[in-house]
Amino acid sequence: MMKYKIFFTVLMAALITFTSPITSVWASDSISAYMGFSREVNEALAKQIQDKLGIEVKNITLSWGEIWARLKTESPRFNADMVLSFGASEAINGAKKGYYEAYHSPGWDGIDDAFKSKDGTYYALGTFSFLLLGNTKKLAEMGYEMPKSYKDLLDPKWKGQIVIPSPRTSGTAF
Template identity: 30%
Template structure:
């Protein structure tokens, strides 16, 4: 009898330890020797490689990856539907992952570690889980501003409408919604904030000041950072990363700005589902969440990961973003919103 009681107590203690470890984001990594993971990366290539190298170090899993903008990634997964080539879609706005889920191209997986991610940052059915949060921001090259405009009584733009000032003609770069997840987030969030008619009017007016519509969102931050353009519109973390790298770029998150939940998902019937699940567990852990934030200036969906110091905020609730932005609506209307943009703007791509 005493032996049975001891076994029960031991079982309970072990269960508590395992549960606590999962809540804290601790993982017992599997040995994936001889296996290979195929990843489509939508954010910076160096960032993805660093994460995959660390995963390989912990599991001995080999990997190959392909880096593409989020829009191209979605198109590729759709094109490969009958014979999936990838296991993982890493990064990119939630609407891209939801689009693929709606088409039946993602595998359900609710990681035991996902309990540490607030419900609002993950799909309730387990098709994707949010890794980070990124608000749309206006980035300004401070060196050029001080040299060219500081003495002219012009205020730095802090709202979307401020960008319509004729003084900024030919000095703005933004990503194209057809190829860039960043660009689509901006477009879809403005439509949800203002409605189609007001958004069309705004885009037509803004187009007079836009010199280039780039293929990817990160390109915007890079070109503003080096002074090729005075102003850029893209995700805040890209601008902060440029600042961390030594460039004098300042950021303003406009009132009502759209935002992304950068997600991770598993491709249905991909080559290696076991390795894919292990990689999702890896990415959702506290250890990797903090590593990712420290590496990229992204704001983690895990509340126990420290906010990037450069954001200058204690909590996300302080950001003036549109918390009512609906990712599902953005996913459902992706084609029609993109067609609206095509009909409104004469694109001037960088490719």
């Protein structure tokens, strides 16, 4: 099964919404998937897919950054048949590199073009908001105001005061 290119992101969400199976990938009773949701969500999706289509999904729960690193390392012989949930930049870059097979899901007919690629290589479940959060008590103790933009964080006074996810593992940290 590893010889097939990876399907991307929300393709599985689309699969759940329609009844006709996809071409040759479904010749097997199981597929493997890199999944970027929480373990609980991944397991629930895998169960839905198995119940609806009769295909076992062997899910590998990873962060977006870890999924992207694996795709780059494994190409062109991917160790998963599908990717479900990771970042827009990874979706776009992976499509440019030819990592994904196109599939035009009838479940996505009528969905705004902003949420799917024109060539059918990826689909998006939605959008994300990135927030700046601060400890109001600590800010008051230091006499600082909450930063209003990411640019504000370049001020040297914030050195050693900022916590962010590691870009090595988090797709949202790039």
